[in-house]
Amino acid sequence: MKKKSTTTGKFTTKELDNEKGMVEWEGETVQAESQTKLEQDRGTGQSVILRFFDFGANVESFKQHKPTAQDLFNSHIKGIESTLWRDGLKPYAEVQPRLMYSVDGINYEPYNPKGKQYTHYRFIVACVPAANFASSFEDTKTLSQLLTPQRAT
Numbered sequence: 001m002k003k004k005s006t007t008t009g010k011f012t013t014k015e016l017d018n019e020k021g022m023v024e025w026e027g028e029t030v031q032a033e034s035q036t037k038l039e040q041d042r043g044t045g046q047s048v049i050l051r052f053f054d055f056g057a058n059v060e061s062f063k064q065h066k067p068t069a070q071d072l073f074n075s076h077i078k079g080i081e082s083t084l085w086r087d088g089l090k091p092y093a094e095v096q097p098r099l100m101y102s103v104d105g106i107n108y109e110p111y112n113p114k115g116k117q118y119t120h121y122r123f124i125v126a127c128v129p130a131a132n133f134a135s136s137f138e139d140t141k142t143l144s145q146l147l148t149p150q151r152a153t
Contacts, residue, residue, distance in 0.1 A: 015068070039144055046128055047140040048092055053080055053123045054105070062118075069099045069111075072121060080125060088130050095126035 010028040055076065067075075084090060091097075100108035101118040108122050 041142045041144050048095070049089060049127050049129075051084065051087075051089070051125050051127055053083070053125065055121055055123075056105070057119055057121055059117060059119060072099065073097060073123065076123065080123065084125070084127050085130075088132075089127040090130050092126040092128045097126075098124040100124065 010026065012024060012026050014022050014024050053076065081091070099111070100122045101111055101116075102108045102120040102122065103116055103118055105120040108120075
């Protein structure tokens with residue numbers, strides 16, 4: 001399996017921190033290239049499940065104080081963990097939760113500061129079966145199987 005990682009660009013951005021005010025930070029976009037095709041996925045390894053948690057934003061409150069992604073996640077973490085535990089799942093630490101925003105509660109996108117008034121937000125959390133629930137999730141599929149259209153027989 002031949003992999004190559006390339007840096008596609010460095011950038012500088014500013015972000016509002018609740019304690020420090022505006023903070024400027026630098027980053028870089030890294031792209032990984034691989035010769036491995038999706039069809040070569042053999043489905044080995046641990047099953048990872050993506051769970052979606054949707055919330056409505058308090059628009060008036062957000063106008064007065066725009067919370068950071070970490071603020072939002074911290075305010076919901078106990079409920080998310082409780083829901084996952086109830087379903088026999090636990091967070092998968094190797095994949096960070098993803099936060100998406102929506103103006104209509106249907107179409108979600110990464111944060112875009114260009115004057116959009118978001119009314120909803122969604123956390124996407126990767127999780128794995130808890131040890132005593134692993135047999136409940138035996139009917140797993142590879143990405144190839146999920147992305148291949150099923151034909152009626």
